[in-house]
Amino acid sequence: MPADSMSPDDRTSNPSSISPAPVYSRIVLKLSGESFQGSQGFGIDAETVHTIARDVKEVSDMGIQMAIIVGGGNIFRGTRQKSLSIDRATGDYMGMLATVINGLALQDALEKQDVKTRLLSAIEMHEVAEPFIRRRAMRHLEKGRVVIFAAGTGNPYFSTDTAAALRAMEIKAHVILKATRVDGIYDADPEKVPGAKMFDRITYLDVIQKGLAVMDSTAISLCMDNRMPIIIFNMNKQGNIRRVVMGEKVGSTVTAG
Numbered sequence: 001m002p003a004d005s006m007s008p009d010d011r012t013s014n015p016s017s018i019s020p021a022p023v024y025s026r027i028v029l030k031l032s033g034e035s036f037q038g039s040q041g042f043g044i045d046a047e048t049v050h051t052i053a054r055d056v057k058e059v060s061d062m063g064i065q066m067a068i069i070v071g072g073g074n075i076f077r078g079t080r081q082k083s084l085s086i087d088r089a090t091g092d093y094m095g096m097l098a099t100v101i102n103g104l105a106l107q108d109a110l111e112k113q114d115v116k117t118r119l120l121s122a123i124e125m126h127e128v129a130e131p132f133i134r135r136r137a138m139r140h141l142e143k144g145r146v147v148i149f150a151a152g153t154g155n156p157y158f159s160t161d162t163a164a165a166l167r168a169m170e171i172k173a174h175v176i177l178k179a180t181r182v183d184g185i186y187d188a189d190p191e192k193v194p195g196a197k198m199f200d201r202i203t204y205l206d207v208i209q210k211g212l213a214v215m216d217s218t219a220i221s222l223c224m225d226n227r228m229p230i231i232i233f234n235m236n237k238q239g240n241i242r243r244v245v246m247g248e249k250v251g252s253t254v255t256a257g
Contacts, residue, residue, distance in 0.1 A: 023247035024174040026065040026141065029056070030164040031179050033073035035235055036102050043074060044105050051238070053109035056146060059241050060115055065141040067171055068148045069164040070106060072098025092156035096123055099160065103150035104128060116145040122154030122163070134170045141171065161215035165222040176228060177244055178215065179235030184252030185214055201253045214254060223254070230254040 035052065038045030060066055075098035076091075086094070103119045110117045118140045121129035129150060130136065140147050152163040161178075168176050186196040187210070204224035207214050214220065214232060223230055233240050233251030243250045 020246075022062060022064055022245045024064070024245045026171070026173050027059075027067070027245060028164055028168040028171070028173045028176045029066060029068045029179065029241065030161065030176060031068060031070050031102075031106075031235070032160075033071035033075060033077070033098065033102055035074075035179055035181075036070075036105065037074040044102065049105050049109045050112075052235070053106065053113055053115070055235075055238060055241050056110060057113045057115050058239070059245060060144075060146050062242070062245070063144070064245055065144075066146045067137070067141065067167060067173065068106065068146065069160055069167060070099050070102045070148060070150060071160040072096065072102055074098075075101055089156035092152075092158075093123075096151040096154070099152060100125065100129060100150040103148045107148055110146060116143075117148060118145050119148045119150060122149070122151040137167075138171050147171075159216050159219065161219040162222065165215070165219040165228065168228055169222070169226050173228070176223065176230045177241065178230060178232050179241075180232055181234065181236055183234045184232050185212055185254070187212070189213075199252050200249075201255065203257055204254055207254055220254075224256070227256055 031052065036044050036049055038048035056066060056068070072095045076094050100121055100123075103121070107117045107119045119129040120132045120137055122132045124131045132149065132154070137147050149163065149167050152158060152160050153166055164176055164178070182190050183198060185199045185202060185207070187199070188196040190196040190198070202212075204220050207220055208217055215230065222228075231244055231251050231253050233244055240250055
């Protein structure tokens, strides 16, 4: 539950009521693989990853328990490899391995900034990551370590969005923060449609019915069934993670109503 009894709406509707105490004390941050590639359009951009690490450190230093789900689309995305004629399951496993590479890159960047970090993989590979065990992950969080979840759910046909929703339920997170390159949820692609309308708040049902590209339908349904709030925000604006956990009005919020 939130760190105190005041809701984020109460805090943001009246700026003078914003408390120095964080609204959320345990969060899941969802990072796409594309967020690692920077302006180069592929692979891992060192400065971009170090910028992400600085933002994560800022929030971790506040005592917020942070788990991070990383995607792998900057290296390999199975659903986009149609020209290779790769079997869907095989392509998904390849994508899962790409998330481990990104997880290692983020772990290294965080540890260079003295952030205690653990990489947990849904596919066992003991030489580079711990296996995902729910109680172990929660214990790491309680000890103040940033936990990075890699390899999605460990199963093909499930996206890293679904993995983020699943892990958030398992570790009893208070909110999912999904980092994007736009300010929130729009009724059309704001990068292609001038004047696209941004939603401050929207329900899970509306996201599904309107077919909005927030998270895939499996992830949204899982969050809806468990009343897990989702905040979509712009990761390219430094300090936005801190602003969200402090209850400032940032991005778009998906809730039950």
